[in-house]
Amino acid sequence: MLINCVAYEDGAKLADIEVEDISDYVARPNCFVWVALSDPVPEELAALQEEFGLHELAVEDASHGHQRPKVEEYGNSLFVVMHLVEPVMTRGKVEEDFNVGEVDVFVGRNYVVSVRSRSKAGFLGVRERCEREPELLRNGSGFVLYALMDAVVDRYFPVIDSLEVELESIEKQIFDQGGAPRESIKHLYELKQRAMVLKHAVAPLLEGAGKLHGGRVPQICAGSQEYFRDVVDHLTRMNASIESIRDTISTAIHVNLSMVTISDGEVTKRLAAWASIFAVCTAFAGIWGMNFEAMPELKWRYGYLMALGLIVGTCGFLYWRFRKAGWL
Known part of the structure; x- marks a missing residue:
């Protein structure tokens, strides 16, 4: 499903356009088009592939989904995969499980195509943020990629906080004489599984994002290296926090077994x-x-x-x- 198709020039929004008109705008020297899709059908991806010349392997990955987070170069374009980790809500209550969605981003000199799958959380706030900062949006599609990546990474922070709060609660139950050891161990293993889900989202993305600010940086991201460095810093902190959570869970399991x-x-x-x-x-x-x-x-x-x-x-x-x- 098409969410938005907008053309920008020199950091300012030109107009909402139709997919059929994309080729007219990408031909302009300082113009790029930002297309957002949600759970697209193959025909929609095929139309955008024809308009932007997207690489067939990247389109195939986006069509099948369930990809590992990564940053890949195809000539002068980039293909970025990120996981969207969201708590499952049932009747307003947070369940002890995560929904893992995916956002695939195709980035070229004059286009950005974001494809969101298996997730209800959109990126309209990201678009509004970019449009409020035209001086940064002049950096083109590279800055849009940063804004999308930063939004995805920021959504990991509440998830990590919830894991830490739940872990502290379970640790208190371990030393509660009235607590059930078997239930505590069960909760700890469930918590460890959720921490691993987040680990699988953060660690590969950290590795991929490192290519965008140090060493040979793709030309698309050349004007936004310091922003990608900030994303890498956030991912590094998250990765350390997840490792700390996993170590604490292992220690808590051993302590619980010792208490038993x-x-x-x-x-x-x-x-x-x-x-x-x-x-x-x-x-x-x-x-x-x-x-x-x-x-x-x-x-x-x-x-x-x-x-x-x-x-x-x-x-x-x-x-x-x-x-x-x-x-x-």
Whole structure:
């Protein structure tokens, strides 16, 4: 579906145009056309491929989707793939899952084509931002690529914040004696999976964005290198934060398992202590329960009271010792 098709010249908006009129505008020396699509059909991509001369391999990647984030050069043009990581909302409530959309950007000297797939979050705010800064928009399609990339990267920050807040909540539950260890481990693994989804979006994009500000920079991005450096800085911080989250999750899992082991050990000690106490009772009862004739205490008038007193006294002593040792 076509969202926008706008022509710009010298940093100013000329007009909203039809796809059929694109060739008339791209022929102008200081003009470029910005086309935005959402979940396009093959016919729409084919029409733009004909208008702009898009590389067939890049068009094939955009048609199939589910690509790894990357920045590829095709002659004098660029093809950029970025992931859109969005929390899933159900009846106004955030679910413990991510929807991973995709935005593919074709960039040439006189055109920008952004193709958004599997995502409801648009980029109208990016267009408005660019139009408010005509002095920067004069840098052409390279600045538009930066604005799109910066918008995608900025959307990762709230996701990272939500992961950190959830991790802190789970860490508190681990040391809550009333918490369920199995549930905590389940939540930690789910959190780790979501962190990996974000990792797969950030790390490859960091590698690709590094090509746009250092070394041999594509001519399209030559006037916007410092802006791409800012994007790389953000991605580097995010990548470090994700690694920290993953390390903390691993540590939390080990701590949780250790807490379970300690708890099981405490239960085992209590059971062993009570088993020892009852074993003494059983031993005394077994001895005096033997039916031998020559057991003088059995015929003693106070033998029963003596046996009970001995059993109670021994059990009481053992209980005191176990209690002192912390087993009970």
